[in-house]
Amino acid sequence: MPEMAGLDEGTPLFVQVADRLGGQIADGGLAEGARVPSTNELAAFYRINPATAAKGINVLADGGLLEKRRGIGMFVATGARKRLLARRRAEFAQRYVEPLLTEAARLGIDADELFALIREAGNEREGASL
Amino acid sequence: MTPAISVTGLTRKYPDDTALHDINIAISGGTITGLLGRNGAGKTTLLRILAGQEFPSSGSVRVLGAPPAENEDVLRRVMLVREDQAYPDIKVGQALRAASWFRPNWDSALASSLLGDFGLRAGKAVKKLSRGQRSALGITIGLAARAEVTLFDEPYAGLDAVARQVFYDRLLADFTEFPRTVLLSTHLIDEAAALFEAVIVLDRGRVVLDAPADVLRGAATRVTGPSLAVDALAGGRPVWERRQLGSQASVVIVGPLSPDDRERARSSGLDLTPLSLQQVVVQAAAGVLAPVHQTGFETERASA
Numbered sequence: 001m002p003e004m005a006g007l008d009e010g011t012p013l014f015v016q017v018a019d020r021l022g023g024q025i026a027d028g029g030l031a032e033g034a035r036v037p038s039t040n041e042l043a044a045f046y047r048i049n050p051a052t053a054a055k056g057i058n059v060l061a062d063g064g065l066l067e068k069r070r071g072i073g074m075f076v077a078t079g080a081r082k083r084l085l086a087r088r089r090a091e092f093a094q095r096y097v098e099p100l101l102t103e104a105a106r107l108g109i110d111a112d113e114l115f116a117l118i119r120e121a122g123n124e125r126e127g128a129s130l
Numbered sequence: 131m132t133p134a135i136s137v138t139g140l141t142r143k144y145p146d147d148t149a150l151h152d153i154n155i156a157i158s159g160g161t162i163t164g165l166l167g168r169n170g171a172g173k174t175t176l177l178r179i180l181a182g183q184e185f186p187s188s189g190s191v192r193v194l195g196a197p198p199a200e201n202e203d204v205l206r207r208v209m210l211v212r213e214d215q216a217y218p219d220i221k222v223g224q225a226l227r228a229a230s231w232f233r234p235n236w237d238s239a240l241a242s243s244l245l246g247d248f249g250l251r252a253g254k255a256v257k258k259l260s261r262g263q264r265s266a267l268g269i270t271i272g273l274a275a276r277a278e279v280t281l282f283d284e285p286y287a288g289l290d291a292v293a294r295q296v297f298y299d300r301l302l303a304d305f306t307e308f309p310r311t312v313l314l315s316t317h318l319i320d321e322a323a324a325l326f327e328a329v330i331v332l333d334r335g336r337v338v339l340d341a342p343a344d345v346l347r348g349a350a351t352r353v354t355g356p357s358l359a360v361d362a363l364a365g366g367r368p369v370w371e372r373r374q375l376g377s378q379a380s381v382v383i384v385g386p387l388s389p390d391d392r393e394r395a396r397s398s399g400l401d402l403t404p405l406s407l408q409q410v411v412v413q414a415a416a417g418v419l420a421p422v423h424q425t426g427f428e429t430e431r432a433s434a
Contacts, residue, residue: 004324010404012344013324040306047299048324049162050306052344094389102396 005046013048017056025065025076026084036066036074132195134159134279134311135180140189142175142335149175151335153189159278160309162301162325164316164343167332167415173315174213176332177281180313181210193279206232209277213284214261215268222259222267223252226274233275240304241274247296261288269297273304282314294318298325319408329407331414339414346411348404351387354380355400363395370413382413 007016024030037045042053057074060066065080104114135157142150150172157163165173178184179191182198182205191197198204217225222245230236245252248266250259259267265286272280286294302325305312316322323343331339339346350370353360357379370382382405387395395402405413 007324009320009323009347009406009408011348013347014344043302043306046324047302049302049327049343051161051327052324055344098393099396106399 004048007046007048013046013052014055014059017042017046017048017053018059021056021060022065022084025080026088028081030076032076032078032080034076035072036060036076038073133157134161134194135313136190136192137176137180138190140176140179140191141187142172142179142184143187149335150179150186153335153337155330155337155340157311157313157328159311161327162305162312162314164319164322164326164329165313165332166316166319166329166411167338170334171332171415172335173332174283177210177283177313177315180279181205181208181281183210206234207278208281209233209272209275209279210281211268211272211283211285213265213287215264217256217264217267219255219257221252222250222254222256225256225267226252226271229271229275233277235276235278235308237274237276240276241270244270244273244300247300248293262286262290262293263288265289266293273300276304276308276310279311280313282312282316284315284317286318294321298322301325319411320406323407326407329411331411333415333417338417339411343407346407349386350382350384350405350410350413352380352382352403352405353395353400354378354403355395355398359395359398359400362398363391363400 004013006020007013021030021036025032030036036057039050039054039057042048042056043050046053057066061068061074065077065083066074067077068074100114104110109117133156135155137153137155140150140153141148153172153176165176167173175184179186180193180198182193182201185199191199194204194207196204198208220228226238226241226245230238230241242252244266248263248270250263250266250270256264256267265288269282269285272282272285286297289297298321301312314322314325326343328342329339329346330337353363355378357374357377360379360381364381364383368384370384372379372381374380387402392402394400
């Protein structure tokens with residue numbers, strides 16, 4: 001498979017493009033008010049069909065996270081970062097905690113042991129406190 | 131909008147064979163479509179008919195609004211790049227010049243830059259080119275012609291992986307700048323998948339799958355794990371390809387999985403792997419049709 005700058009073939013590419021852009025907005029790589037890469041820039045970067053890239057941008061525009069400025073391009077909307085972070089927090093339990101609990105149960109790790117492991121891993125990280 | 135290519139009820143019969151059987155397709159202008167299928171599925175016949183080089187036995191074919199057969203006005207705007215194009219005894223540069231005479235949108239700067247990318251010299255005799263270099267010449271002509279309808283029929287025989295990547299990158303770049311209708315027949319589905327907006331899959335002369343590419347990515351999921359759990363999740367749904375190894379089973383479930391399904395899969399230790407576009411196409415090309423239709427993938431062949 002050709003290298004698509006990290007995209008994979010198992011999920012619709014436009015969804016992945018939207019997720020990537022959303023991720024950049026959430027972690028501040030694309031600041032509010034900043035210009036978003038154009039369809040053609042995204043197509044060249046990921047080596048994908050420009051219509052696919054456009055669809056990815058439209059997902060975010062339809063959700064009000066991007067706004068179009070006529071003749072110039074798409075820009076990150078005000079409040080986009082806050083909304084994306086709120087969404088990610090809401091998904092955190094399902095995406096990270098649930099699988100953790102499933103695997104822990106499979107290995108017979110009980111709740112106390114699990115908390116201890118999380119604390120330990122947290123302590124090993126500089127500046128982390130749990 | 132009128133589609134750039136519109137085919138209705140197209141059948142192509144030979145004395146002892148039916149190459150195409152009641153084909154119905156519509157391809158929008160300004161798209162790149164993958165034409166996929168096994169050897170002998172009818173891809174080349176379809177492309178030759180679209181390029182006016184072969185004639186339908188019955189049915190209607192319209193390219194850029196009119197039947198292409200013996201229609202000079204349409205054929206000037208249609209380019210077919212064949213797998214093994216034959217050339218007269220001339221030099222590479224002359225082959226390009228000759229092509230440019232018939233192509234109103236010809237871009238000689240693009241042609242020169244493609245020659246450079248492929249490492250082809252204009253002064254070299256075409257008959258001294260390797261198979262891969264001849265393919266590179268065909269691709270160069272196909273792209274530089276900027277024909278409104280560009281048909282590539284397995285254009286890269288003998289091309290190495292690096293040269294194929296050059297082809298994909300240059301096609302995408304030039305298509306982005308000068309949108310046109312591209313139909314690319316290929317066996318290297320994984321390599322070319324990201325270029326396609328839509329795919330058409332032929333099997334034994336029939337259309338078995340005709341869908342937007344992104345609809346097919348992840349539209350089927352391989353489920354592997356304890357066979358009881360696999361069968362519980364798969365129960366009542368269309369499945370492809372069940373395999374068994376001891377107490378483990380593996381099936382492909384067709385159609386989207388809900389968050390509930392995923393949670394059930396996780397809690398019963400099932401491994402979920404979404405199928406790639408290529409894997410879905412392989413299933414379709416192998417003649418697994420009914421489940422495809424049940425899931426609402428667009429297909430031209432409602433009943434076999």
